[in-house]
Amino acid sequence: MLGPHVPELRALELLVLVSETGSLSAAAAELGITQQAASSRLRTMESLVGASLVDRSRRGSLLTPTGELLVQWSGAVLAAAAQMDAGIAALRADRRGHLTIAASLTIAEHLLPGWLVALRARQIHAGLTPTEVTMTATNSERVESLVRTGEVDLGFVEGPDAPADLHHRLVGTDTLVVVVGPKHPWVTKPSRRVSATTLAATPLVVREPGSGTRMVLDRALQDLGTVGPALELSSTAAVRAAVAAGAGPAAVGAHAIREDLALGRLVKINVAGLDLTRRLHAVWRGGVQPPYGAARDLVSWAADHPA
């Protein structure tokens, strides 16, 4: 829950613009509002935070140290918001004549928005008009089929290997982590370590077949003889909740549960000798190179900037 002293995004944006332009009226002009509106918005923000943020003078405005601090913090918030903006823009974009992408949920959530922001920034920096991108988020299996049928220009999938019949390029890897609820018996094991065979013999909370996470897990356990799942759910959030409630162990992407681990809602279990590496690939049809200029840029940026 957010306290009552946090300004809204638009107010933070204004403060950052004031810091960059050194003037209230210039910042207002950038936002397309009047100077008076900016002045008042800033005032309410100052009374909200409880400190003066801007030193107004007759020839411009300079931030106070507190203001600078807030600008830094706003930077992080607005960077995340910019990623969301890119994601929303991709969800909204008109589907014709633009670059269409399908991505697995993990990639759509955590990686793709950042890539889109970077692509856009680079295009603007190069004097181009930014490409409009349309994004579909679905599981890896369906992403591959969308690429095969040509419904999208470019796909991003996750799984143990690259798909065989599509051109691809590795754009990242991550590793699944095995977690249990805080009251699970494994929590008391020495160094919280269990063997791969123990894991394979335990009913797990898993994602639906066709998801990259599920494929990696099935592949890792296939030689150990699997037992049926305890529960099969179609979103990571549902898996997290089920595991926290004690439904059984699960293997999930590390970033999705960082906060749960810190708060003790979930506990990480070490599993010896099990390869839970998930490979993230860009995939496309046709030539060896990704199709368009923008798609090519996006793929090479992604490949060069692992998470």
Place this chain on the structure above:
Amino acid sequence: MLGPHVPELRALELLVLVSETGSLSAAAAELGITQQAASSRLRTMESLVGASLVDRSRRGSLLTPTGELLVQWSGAVLAAAAQMDAGIAALRADRRGHLTIAASLTIAEHLLPGWLVALRARQIHAGLTPTEVTMTATNSERVESLVRTGEVDLGFVEGPDAPADLHHRLVGTDTLVVVVGPKHPWVTKPSRRVSATTLAATPLVVREPGSGTRMVLDRALQDLGTVGPALELSSTAAVRAAVAAGAGPAAVGAHAIREDLALGRLVKINVAGLDLTRRLHAVWRGGVQPPYGAARDLVSWAADHPA
């Protein structure tokens, strides 16, 4: 600049709460507003984003896939906002009877808010009432003096070494990066590499004396015979702007210029054989252990969770 389709923080928060509680009215209750207000807020958010985010049913509400995606993105935005909230709370807190902290600017900006959020979460998780923290952000020199005079309970400083006459504990390290503007002659050097002596013989854009960044730089260059600075500025933002405009090279913390590097506003230069490591220390007066329970928790959490 943020597009017009990004909801405000409160709206995002509502969506996350709906996702967690599975009910519009429950989410509304948590926020202290009526169910109708929540319903309308959600509606405007949906028309803003241009997609339906929640499937309303007679017994609860479930997010659509798009809604889930937005929740994930909101997670990043709200996490950053929570850090800002913690920071603002520390700026606002009443100074008596609470834990008072002074921190160098870098730490106050990038690290401390996260630590405060974690401390608060752990205290709540342990059933304690969270400690109110008061924070002052200033340069390392003044932080040390505030700790010495007892005006604050705990300090966080950065510099080449730990301060000699205070108890301390290492809570992180980072490395300064040498950058120049995109049109600087060094950009064309092979592998963008210059020698330490070349750097020492060049007038630099520096922070004011007393800042940790400055101390690290002075210390690293002291045996090479320094030339006077090109410009002396009292904030990292000012340094970044000056360097980008071509005022000369500067050494700055890596995280502060990540975006500038990606956009090509600044270019990183490799300097051979120069130790620009900055050590981040918690410092306190009195016993070998940090004073209070909360302060001790904070320090050990910080030490155990490097950035």
Place this chain on the structure above:
DNA sequence: ACATGGCACAAGGCTACCTTGTGACCCCAC
């Protein structure tokens, strides 16, 4: 001296939000 640029104050209108009141619907328990 006068234009320019920067900010604050004041008044007015509009919009958007929130609250109260109400209705429809479903599930469950009795």
Place this chain on the structure above:
DNA sequence: GTGGGGTCACAAGGTAGCCTTGTGCCATGT
């Protein structure tokens, strides 16, 4: 079957916040 608890939507009304227009002041610079 029927009433109670729960969910959400619709409607009406008030309020408050925000934005715009209009104005004044002051410093700088030409």
